[in-house]
Amino acid sequence: MGYPHEPHPKETVLLSKYFGEQQTRTYDGWVERGGYKTLKMALSMDRQHIIDEVKESGLRGRGGAGFPAGVKWNFMPKERSGPHYLCCNADESEPGTFKDREIMRWTPHALIEGCAITQYAIQAEVCYIYIRGEFTEAIGIMERALAEAYDHGVLGQNAMGSGHQIDMFVHRGAGAYICGEETALMNSIEGKRGNPRIKPPFPATRGLFGMPTTINNVETLAAVPHIIERGSSWYKALSLSNPKSTGTKLFSVCGQVQKPGNYEVVMGFPLKELIYDLCGGMHRGRTLKACIPGGSSVPILNRDEAEACLLDYEGAQQVGTMLGSGGVIVFDDSADMVYQIMQLTHFYAHESCAQCTQCREGTAWITRILRRILAGEGESGDLGLLLELSEHLTGRTICPLADSCAAPVVSGINKFRDEFEAYIKGAKPATAAAV
Amino acid sequence: MHQKTEYQPVFTGDQRRKLDEILTRYPNKQAALLPALWMVQDTHGWISQAAMAEVAEVLDLTAAHVEGVATFYTMFHKHPVGEHFIQVCTTSPCNVCGAEDVVAAFLQHTGCDELGATSPDGKFTVLEVECLGACGFATPVLIDDDFIDGVTPDMVPELVARYR
Ligand SMILES: Cc1cc2nc3c(=O)[nH]c(=O)nc-3n(C[C@H](O)[C@H](O)[C@H](O)COP(=O)(O)O)c2cc1C
Numbered sequence: 079m080g081y082p083h084e085p086h087p088k089e090t091v092l093l094s095k096y097f098g099e100q101q102t103r104t105y106d107g108w109v110e111r112g113g114y115k116t117l118k119m120a121l122s123m124d125r126q127h128i129i130d131e132v133k134e135s136g137l138r139g140r141g142g143a144g145f146p147a148g149v150k151w152n153f154m155p156k157e158r159s160g161p162h163y164l165c166c167n168a169d170e171s172e173p174g175t176f177k178d179r180e181i182m183r184w185t186p187h188a189l190i191e192g193c194a195i196t197q198y199a200i201q202a203e204v205c206y207i208y209i210r211g212e213f214t215e216a217i218g219i220m221e222r223a224l225a226e227a228y229d230h231g232v233l234g235q236n237a238m239g240s241g242h243q244i245d246m247f248v249h250r251g252a253g254a255y256i257c258g259e260e261t262a263l264m265n266s267i268e269g270k271r272g273n274p275r276i277k278p279p280f281p282a283t284r285g286l287f288g289m290p291t292t293i294n295n296v297e298t299l300a301a302v303p304h305i306i307e308r309g310s311s312w313y314k315a316l317s318l319s320n321p322k323s324t325g326t327k328l329f330s331v332c333g334q335v336q337k338p339g340n341y342e343v344v345m346g347f348p349l350k351e352l353i354y355d356l357c358g359g360m361h362r363g364r365t366l367k368a369c370i371p372g373g374s375s376v377p378i379l380n381r382d383e384a385e386a387c388l389l390d391y392e393g394a395q396q397v398g399t400m401l402g403s404g405g406v407i408v409f410d411d412s413a414d415m416v417y418q419i420m421q422l423t424h425f426y427a428h429e430s431c432a433q434c435t436q437c438r439e440g441t442a443w444i445t446r447i448l449r450r451i452l453a454g455e456g457e458s459g460d461l462g463l464l465l466e467l468s469e470h471l472t473g474r475t476i477c478p479l480a481d482s483c484a485a486p487v488v489s490g491i492n493k494f495r496d497e498f499e500a501y502i503k504g505a506k507p508a509t510a511a512a513v
Numbered sequence: 514m515h516q517k518t519e520y521q522p523v524f525t526g527d528q529r530r531k532l533d534e535i536l537t538r539y540p541n542k543q544a545a546l547l548p549a550l551w552m553v554q555d556t557h558g559w560i561s562q563a564a565m566a567e568v569a570e571v572l573d574l575t576a577a578h579v580e581g582v583a584t585f586y587t588m589f590h591k592h593p594v595g596e597h598f599i600q601v602c603t604t605s606p607c608n609v610c611g612a613e614d615v616v617a618a619f620l621q622h623t624g625c626d627e628l629g630a631t632s633p634d635g636k637f638t639v640l641e642v643e644c645l646g647a648c649g650f651a652t653p654v655l656i657d658d659d660f661i662d663g664v665t666p667d668m669v670p671e672l673v674a675r676y677r
């Protein structure tokens with residue numbers, strides 16, 4: 079990690095190696111640390127070879143879906159019949175997730191290098207880095223770094239003297255979680271409301287401005303230079319449990335732990351060690367009650383499941399959840415799960431783009447029922463109703479925001495049913511928040 | 514919202530040149546809509562109907578399209594707000610770390626009666642917002658363009674004084 083804590087010996091720091099170092103933010107500081115050498119090398123490599131290396135490395139998308147990056151790049155047309163685009167997804171709005179912010183704040187040039195290599199590989203002359211509007215500091219740092227990169231000829235018509243055009247711009251969002259969804263993000267760049275598009279067509283066929291487009295998360299793109307520099311076999315070997323999950327991953331740990339922050343570990347690292355060793359465990363006198371390991375859109379784990387969970391795509395699945403974005407939210411025994419789940423459904427209700435009826439109405443309705451339960455006015459059929467509504471939110475909308483709202487509700491009721499029932503029976507649970 | 518003073522156009526002189534530079538980044542004018550709305554808000558503090566009309570004009574869009582977009586994004590103010598706009602994250606991860614106490618402290622020390630209302634001196638507006646993407650640094654607060662990590666209720670009086 080490096081910021082705000084020193085790296086823990088059990089971490090494997092690639093992306094977070096320079097977190098906390100002011101000098102890395104500058105072009106000179108980056109070059110002193112070996113920066114832009116890999117880009118220079120990549121610009122003389124065969125494009126397909128770069129794509130194959132990334133495919134071979136096993137790198138999977140870090141934005142939430144875990145789709146293999148090299149496979150995605152391969153969908154891009156090999157013959158250009160017009161502009162291609164790369165969009166770097168820096169919308170980072172999934173509750174529990176704050177890793178992309180740190181990559182941009184501390185190592186902006188690492189992201190520029192990763193984007194530039196990717197642009198070259200997929201023949202995209204232009205990349206838009208879509209940063210959520212609230213990230214004012216990260217936006218300023220990225221803009222300064224881009225200006226420096228242009229000044230030093232890293233970017234532009236003749237990037238690093240290679241004869242290739244590589245342009246990169248920051249596009250500032252304006253407060254909409256949904257714009258992290260890749261097709262909504264493209265609409266937002268196009269100057270439209272951030273409504274997700276129906277797929278197909280997929281972005282590689284018809285994406286931004288109707289042209290072939292690849293969208294990748296900040297962390298995915300920042301990992302690319304490491305793979306090109308040290309080779310796919312090296313990266314692939316970074317895997318503690320399942321060979322389908324490779325490399326390092328930044329886990330943003332937040333909520334009720336001693337030392338919240340970003341921890342970079344090799345895929346397959348036990349969640350238990352992350353919480354109890356790296357994060358210093360629970361607050362004094364408190365015990366672990368629940369954990370959401372992949373950002374708020376994935377099912378909640380109870381203590382036993384969390385302590386058995388291995389942090390990779392398959393390990394998360396094995397305990398009934400998903401790795402998602404790697405935002406680890408920790409709750410201790412003082413947390414009121416009903417209240418916290420209501421907070422989360424409120425988030426989705428607020429952030430629904432309102433395009434699909436099920437999502438617009440369902441997320442708001444679920445939130446109202448939860449509020450009623452919290453107010454001591456719950457009825458015996460409410461839990462059944464919540465589960466039924468959640469069913470209607472799953473797999474029936476243009477994008478999975480609605481599914482994300484259902485995840486904490488269904489898993490919450492299944493795992494913490496007694497807390498819900500206590501409210502409904504009129505006996506506030508011991509953990510009840512003052513509403 | 515009734516405007517007493519005449520609307521001052523944003524896109525003249527340097528601001529016009531800045532917009533022209535931004536336009537070179539995109540293959541069409543519409544794509545500069547979010548950047549243009551940001552420029553308006555940075556200048557006037559909010560985005561009025563007159564401002565939307567100006568943006569529509571310079572980008573060759575309909576006023577209806579501009580309004581549809583401006584109202585979609587929560588960071589664009591469609592009404593005037595206090596001189597300093599305070600956004601506190603209260604989503605679950607920050608909530609369990611005491612974000613609601615931070616909100617209460619801001620309301621108390623700014624003199625705002627309620628969330629979204631502007632303080633009587635016109636200085637502050639306080640809002641609860643969804644996850645600010647800094648959950649490990651609870652509670653993050655955005656005051657205008659200043660992103661402040663790890664705010665606790667006891668830090669609030671000094672913060673408010675700094676902006677007052
Ligand atoms: C509602 C919603 C919000 C999303 N938010 C983000 C986000 O903030 N950042 C991100 O990288 N991906 C987000 N995604 C995932 C993107 O759609 C997309 O899968 C990702 O950017 C692809 O990059 P990757 O393959 O490198 O992960 C979101 C998806 C959905 C459905």
Ligand code: FES
Binds near residue numbers: 173604
């Ligand atoms: S929940 Fe508060 S910043 Fe994410």
